[in-house]
Amino acid sequence: MTENSKPKVGIFGLTGCAGDQLQILNCEDHLLLIASQIDIVDWVMAKSDNDHDCRLDIAFVEGVVATERDLESIKAVRARTDFLVAIGTCAVWGGLPAMQNDIPRHILQEAVYHEKAEFLDTVEARPVTHFVPVDYLLPGCPIERHEFLALVRALLIGTTAELPEFPVCWECKGKENLCRVVHFGEVCCGSMTRSGCGARCPSHGVACSGCRGPLEEPNYDANITMFADRGISWKKIGEKMANFSAPVWMTMGLEQEVNDDNR
Numbered sequence: 686m687t688e689n690s691k692p693k694v695g696i697f698g699l700t701g702c703a704g705d706q707l708q709i710l711n712c713e714d715h716l717l718l719i720a721s722q723i724d725i726v727d728w729v730m731a732k733s734d735n736d737h738d739c740r741l742d743i744a745f746v747e748g749v750v751a752t753e754r755d756l757e758s759i760k761a762v763r764a765r766t767d768f769l770v771a772i773g774t775c776a777v778w779g780g781l782p783a784m785q786n787d788i789p790r791h792i793l794q795e796a797v798y799h800e801k802a803e804f805l806d807t808v809e810a811r812p813v814t815h816f817v818p819v820d821y822l823l824p825g826c827p828i829e830r831h832e833f834l835a836l837v838r839a840l841l842i843g844t845t846a847e848l849p850e851f852p853v854c855w856e857c858k859g860k861e862n863l864c865r866v867v868h869f870g871e872v873c874c875g876s877m878t879r880s881g882c883g884a885r886c887p888s889h890g891v892a893c894s895g896c897r898g899p900l901e902e903p904n905y906d907a908n909i910t911m912f913a914d915r916g917i918s919w920k921k922i923g924e925k926m927a928n929f930s931a932p933v934w935m936t937m938g939l940e941q942e943v944n945d946d947n948r
């Protein structure tokens with residue numbers, strides 16, 4: 686970026702639902718302000734006049750790598766940008782598309798597309814972080830608008846925004862909700878999930894599904910004990926966390942506990 690010029694920004698989607706890009710569009714009034722501070726040069730979802738080759742200062746990428754084309758795309762974006770942000774739980778942790786990686790692709794393809802399946806080039810769904818170095822991870826399914834805006838503001842002044850390092854439970858207590866585990870005996874992932882959503886689900890009477898992905902250092906021993914005391918097996922918790930972060934969850938050394946029906 687030359688002095689006094691606006692940073693060149695690209696926003697991209699791999700395999701996913703486009704919900705994170707939609708969240709950016711939903712910033713509405715803020716978006717006009719952002720657009721006055723940055724130069725969005727490549728965003729196929731939002732504009733028709735795009736430069737697909739220019740050098741980028743910042744790239745935001747949503748979705749998983751689930752096809753050979755996705756892999757080519759993420760490598761190309763990484764090669765042309767100085768700063769790469771993975772946006773959304775798919776890009777950060779694998780998200781929903783990775784929840785059935787244990788089933789061979791051809792079985793899934795044939796179940797959905799029948800005789801047309803042979804045209805698909807799908808591979809096991811993996812997060813962007815699995816293939817290229819990523820400079821910043823912005824989780825959420827979809828991302829939180831206030832966290833996206835805080836990050837953009839921070840990048841504009843040459844720094845990055847800090848994400849909360851505490852679990853959803855912390856925000857849930859602040860809302861004075863009754864705990865879904867203690868009071869309702871439900872499988873709630875809040876104690877292991879990174880906060881930032883304002884404990885949205887428990888605040889509406891629904892247990893957390895772990896959509897923002899795991900905290901860096903959840904207290905697994907205390908969690909195992911807490912759930913076991915209430916008759917909830919670690920297998921159930923593992924299965925629920927794996928809905929949004931299967932590739933990482935299964936490399937945390939927890940396979941044994943997750944597969945152990947006795948816990």
Ligand code: SF4
Pocket residue numbers: 700701702703704705747748772773774775776780781825826827828
């Ligand atoms: S993280 Fe959620 S909102 Fe974003 S692409 Fe994946 S499924 Fe959609």
Ligand code: SF4
Pocket residue numbers: 853875878879882883884885886887892893894895896897898
């Ligand atoms: S409460 Fe859990 S599932 Fe609900 S939005 Fe927050 S992190 Fe996602």
